[in-house]
Amino acid sequence: MTSIQLLKGFSEIDSELLVSVEQQTGKQKEMKSHRGIHRPFLLAALIALLLMLVGCAVIYVLSLEQLVVVDHTDEMVSAFEDDKSESFLDGSTETLPEITPGPFVAEKVLSIQGYEGSPAYNALQEWLTYVTDYIIRNPEVRFSDDFQRPEAYTNYPCYSQEMVDKVDEICSKYGLHLLGKSLFIIDAEGMEANGLSDVLSEEVAPRCFYGHLYQDGSFVASGELEFSGDYEKIVQFQMHNIKKDAFYTVHLGLNNISNYVQWNYSTLDGYNALLALNDQTGLIFVENGGRFISIIIDEVPDSNMVFTGFPNDKRFLEMVCDCFVFSDLSNE
Amino acid sequence: MDDNEILDLYFARSEQAIVETDQKYGSYCFHIASHILSNPSDAEESVNDTYYSAWKLIPPRRPQRFSTFLGKLTRNHSIDRWRKNTAGKRGNGQTQLLLDELEECVAGSESPETDLMRKELASALNRFLRRLPEKDRTVFLLRYYYANSQMEIAQKTGLSSNQVKYILQRTRKNLAATLQKEGLQ
Numbered sequence: 001m002t003s004i005q006l007l008k009g010f011s012e013i014d015s016e017l018l019v020s021v022e023q024q025t026g027k028q029k030e031m032k033s034h035r036g037i038h039r040p041f042l043l044a045a046l047i048a049l050l051l052m053l054v055g056c057a058v059i060y061v062l063s064l065e066q067l068v069v070v071d072h073t074d075e076m077v078s079a080f081e082d083d084k085s086e087s088f089l090d091g092s093t094e095t096l097p098e099i100t101p102g103p104f105v106a107e108k109v110l111s112i113q114g115y116e117g118s119p120a121y122n123a124l125q126e127w128l129t130y131v132t133d134y135i136i137r138n139p140e141v142r143f144s145d146d147f148q149r150p151e152a153y154t155n156y157p158c159y160s161q162e163m164v165d166k167v168d169e170i171c172s173k174y175g176l177h178l179l180g181k182s183l184f185i186i187d188a189e190g191m192e193a194n195g196l197s198d199v200l201s202e203e204v205a206p207r208c209f210y211g212h213l214y215q216d217g218s219f220v221a222s223g224e225l226e227f228s229g230d231y232e233k234i235v236q237f238q239m240h241n242i243k244k245d246a247f248y249t250v251h252l253g254l255n256n257i258s259n260y261v262q263w264n265y266s267t268l269d270g271y272n273a274l275l276a277l278n279d280q281t282g283l284i285f286v287e288n289g290g291r292f293i294s295i296i297i298d299e300v301p302d303s304n305m306v307f308t309g310f311p312n313d314k315r316f317l318e319m320v321c322d323c324f325v326f327s328d329l330s331n332e
Numbered sequence: 333m334d335d336n337e338i339l340d341l342y343f344a345r346s347e348q349a350i351v352e353t354d355q356k357y358g359s360y361c362f363h364i365a366s367h368i369l370s371n372p373s374d375a376e377e378s379v380n381d382t383y384y385s386a387w388k389l390i391p392p393r394r395p396q397r398f399s400t401f402l403g404k405l406t407r408n409h410s411i412d413r414w415r416k417n418t419a420g421k422r423g424n425g426q427t428q429l430l431l432d433e434l435e436e437c438v439a440g441s442e443s444p445e446t447d448l449m450r451k452e453l454a455s456a457l458n459r460f461l462r463r464l465p466e467k468d469r470t471v472f473l474l475r476y477y478y479a480n481s482q483m484e485i486a487q488k489t490g491l492s493s494n495q496v497k498y499i500l501q502r503t504r505k506n507l508a509a510t511l512q513k514e515g516l517q
Binding site: 001003004006008009010011012014015017021146184187280307 | 333359438473474
């Protein structure tokens with residue numbers, strides 16, 4: 001048998017196994033948004049209080065902790081708890097490679113629409129709390145065909161009119177608007193035609209450049225960047241460039257925030273950016289006049305599917321950050 | 333529109349069936365096709381082939397779950413198209429990566445693609461997948477059924493890329509042993 005015959009063979013597997021995949025990935029989303037809300041950000045509050053007390057202007061230090069909307073840290077279960085040794089069907093055994101046992105769900109859910117206290121952050125937090133509770137009360141609703149989302153709400157994970165009403169309630173409470181219809185842009189020409197290639201500096205030539213443009217002007221741009229010289233690496237990026245007054249429910253799950261090196265960096269166009277890097281992922285957050293911009297950077301494996309990891313060097317992520325333009329496109 | 337209503341349109345031989353299918357499942361099918369075919373226009377063609385096949389197959393068939401029925405058709409058309417496009421040359425993109433990874437599970441010699449062989453392979457795969465822990469099965473199917481990248485799988489499952497990579501390696505090794513044991517390798 002050849003590998004293509006095997007690959008095609010997967011098309012014949014039972015539908016219920018595929019449904020189980022959908023349920024598992026759905027459950028993962030649910031678990032991410034379930035559990036307690038991390039309420040008091042004491043450190044941030046203390047800093048704010050000190051600033052007020054001393055009455056002086058100090059540059060505010062940005063950190064990942066200010067983006068956390070849900071914290072699961074105390075409730076994590078190791079994904080590999082039962083997998084300490086592995087035996088194969090042919091009777092052989094294998095010692096596990098050196099992998100740190102990790103959690104199956106993300107420890108923390110981060111906002112990619114604004115820092116703590118912003119309307120978009122508060123709206124996301126309220127939405128996630130609501131959805132968790134709603135799904136627990138109505139577990140079957142996600143797999144029902146009974147509800148057709150109204151066109152204006154297709155970008156929101158609503159499974160019932162009640163959820164649509166909640167979206168409206170949150171928008172009204174926090175002064176946010178709906179994203180509107182989205183346009184899927186499949187290639188670099190389309191990105192350029194829609195003005196989205198402006199998010200990359202002129203010298204940068206991305207590969208596999210595509211994205212989504214929402215009716216309100218918010219957008220997501222994805223692609224690959226290849227670097228040579230000191231940092232020979234191909235990275236994939238996903239930029240969420242979202243208007244601050246839009247209601248956006250996409251969020252980021254992260255494990256081991258403490259493994260990230262975090263620092264603030266001034267972008268080439270003068271914005272204060274929060275950068276975070278570990279050996280697998282780079283994160284860039286920039287707030288400009290009207291938008292909150294989040295960029296997630298991951299490594300592209302080499303042709304042998306080997307990940308060599310990101311260099312433990314801040315300059316690497318700063319170099320990636322310098323490939324992007326963060327100026328406000330709100331009025332364009 | 334409810335799946336049953338769409339299927340009724342097929343049975344009534346109304347071309348509105350295709351319109352409704354496209355509206356409800358167009359992006360789902362395109363998502364599957366575009367993971368296998370790097371060229372978006374090829375992916376579009378595969379989705380069109382899917383609608384044509386659905387039109388030919390329904391009736392007499394009335395799929396119990398319309399979404400996975402369409403997904404399987406799209407997947408097969410996309411793989412066939414990819415195969416045709418890359419005939420005689422080494423392909424590129426996600427599908428080539430999938431095939432390279434699956435190489436370790438098979439002997440590599442071309443065996444005739446008979447109905448019997450397909451059925452045996454399908455039941456072996458089903459048995460194998462059912463024995464897997466749920467987490468491993470989810471990761472494995474996201475990779476080899478939906479052709480998701482390791483990064484996408486990590487995002488969808490909350491696992492790290494390294495964990496995904498390890499689960500895939502381990503499960504491929506188990507699959508190779510299973511196929512060998514069942515004389516299908």
